[in-house]
Amino acid sequence: MLLPFSDQKSRIKLLVLLMALLIAGATVLYTNVLVQRLSEREQRQIDLYAKTQRYIINTEDTKNLPFLQEQIIEANTTIPVILTNGEYIVDTKNLGLPPHLEPADSLRRLQAVLLEMQRRHPPIVIELPGNTRNYLFYQDSQLLRQLRTYPLAALAVIASLAMMAYIAFSYSRRAEQNRVWVGLAKETAHQLGTPLSSLVGWQEYLRQSERFHDEPIVEELGKDIKRLEIITERFSNIGSVPVLKAENLYLTTRNAIAYLESRVSRKVKFTIETDLPLDTPACINVPLFDWVVENICKNAVDAMDGRGSITLRLRAVKTRRQWWRRRAPRPQVAIDITDTGKGIPKNKLENVFTPGYTTKKRGWGLGLALARRIIDNYHEGRLFVKWSEVGKGTTFRLILNQ
Ligand SMILES: Nc1ncnc2c1ncn2[C@@H]1O[C@H](COP(=O)(O)OP(=O)(O)O)[C@@H](O)[C@H]1O
Ligand SMILES: [Mg+2]
Incomplete structure (x- = not known):
């Protein structure tokens, strides 16, 4: 839909x-x-x-x-x-x-x-x-000769005008979209901040009280606070110029998965494989990267109806030199995330990244749109469907700069 x-x-x-x-x-x-x-x-x-x-x-x-x-x-x-x-x-x-x-x-x-x-x-x-x-x-006559070439000239002028209008239009639309994403995210982070800091205060209060300090409720409250802090951090990172750091790719990916693993069905098996040295770095903003991995893996879990395997494979990619750039391209690495789910039909491969596209009853269709945005705009990388076969599974490829 x-x-x-x-x-x-x-x-x-x-x-x-x-x-x-x-x-x-x-x-x-x-x-x-x-x-x-x-x-x-x-x-x-x-x-x-x-x-x-x-x-x-x-x-x-x-x-x-x-x-x-x-x-x-x-x-x-x-x-x-x-x-x-x-x-x-x-x-x-x-x-x-x-x-x-x-x-x-x-x-x-x-x-x-x-x-x-x-x-x-x-x-x-x-x-x-x-x-x-x-x-x-x-x-x-000269008039006739001019008239012969007139439609070509007119069409060329019209086509270039239309092209310019289109570029200007899509540029301004993209700028507007950017403002909406950034503004909403900032606002959300801001709104979450107040209750969150008071929750932290309550937790401290409970920890020190005679009655509650060894109750499991304090522990559980702490976990929820941690979760809320992660969410706030994600939104505040989307809402500002993100800071990218050279992180250890393998460890960062493993942490993202470890966090997810504990929160989805046991019947989903996660595996990380790597073709790269274990100390390979990549330019990453960790909260946003975690969000992307989470969105992709959650979709995978949905596509497998909660039973199957998700494999993440870290691999080297050849970087093509883009002819319009003078600088040599930055070295890149890829993460292929493969599931054994129901797959995506060929004609829907690009649609999955369109905001609002979802096939789920309770879906919003924003997960992959956001993921692509995070990778393309914030990490200057690429995110796309590498392979998918209906009934067999899907591979998303995520390319990051080193
Ligand atoms: N791993 C996958 N296997 C099959 N279909 C997928 C997969 N990931 C995404 N999709 C399709 O892309 C759609 C959009 O995903 P998403 O943007 O995360 O929105 P939502 O999860 O809210 O539907 C999903 O509804 C689903 O149809
Ligand atoms: Mg989703």
């Missing part, structure tokens, strides 16, 4: 994405239609232009010439054309070449344009008297 709001959120994301694709698709299609139409119109215009050229050269009717010259030949102010007689360039129009070029330079450019025109359209042949011919080379 996922709390409904996250479900809705991913549906909204999908909807926005679909809409963006739709708009993009419509833009491309519509511009294509425009390009098509404009291209046909230019083709008709250039055909008329060629016909007029031929008419002007061949005709003896001089009365209409000024009119044709003005209305058709000079009216073409958009389509670039080059008229040649097969050997020389006779006339050019709308090429957009800069004025005052050196003759050699100008010739080179003309040749380039001519080649380009030849590549696009075959020239229109204009038959002349005396068995000679002119060739009319032409090209799409």
